[in-house]
Amino acid sequence: MIKVFIILITIILSTTINADNKKLPIPRFVSIKSNEVNARSGPTTKSAVEWVFVKKGEPVEITAEYEQWRQVHDINGEGGWIHSSVLSGKRSVVITSDEEIELTKSADPKSRVIAKLMPKVRCGLKKCKEQFCQITCKNYTGWISKKVIWGVYDDNDRY
Structure with missing residues (x-):
């Protein structure tokens, strides 16, 4: 019984250590x-x-x-x-524009505006697609250009 306990502890500790070492x-x-x-x-x-x-x-x-x-x-x-x-x-982001920014229904700047966001507002980040990110501010979820937020990278491979 003690052997089983020691083996289980060893497995748990090695899993924890490996999780922390992920690069x-x-x-x-x-x-x-x-x-x-x-x-x-x-x-x-x-x-x-x-x-x-x-x-x-x-x-x-x-x-x-x-x-x-x-x-x-x-x-x-x-x-x-x-x-x-x-x-x-x-993840979260900050609106960096000095002016109100439009939050749109889709990742198309011509889509319907669902909210206007004030400068320096903090919003939750859901995902990014090319040059747009889907965010949630208060009760609104929509899309915004990466150019007007801080908290994401410009490259398309990661956000």
Whole structure:
């Protein structure tokens, strides 16, 4: 019985370690998992807090990794080192235009407008298709050009 328990623990631990070692691309976008997250000057809890993210879902870009730590920055360049446990793969974006932007029903700029979005609004990202992304803001889901959002890349292979 003890042998079976030890084997199960070994399998579980090796699976966890392998999951953590998956190489995801850098840079990449993620979001903040909770309402108060400390960004530190280095990849350790002993490093000074340089910035505090105060909004769950805020999009950030990972630019470096060290063990379980991720170096991130927001749309304004603010950030630091954050433990991976307080980051989420759930994606979000920020409207970067200085003017209202139209959210359309389909990935065609000529399609029906379903909402107008104000500058600096945060929205959930669903998917991207060529130069457009499907986002959700409040109760509206529609399409918007990649050119007016921060939190996605221009290339078509990834978003």
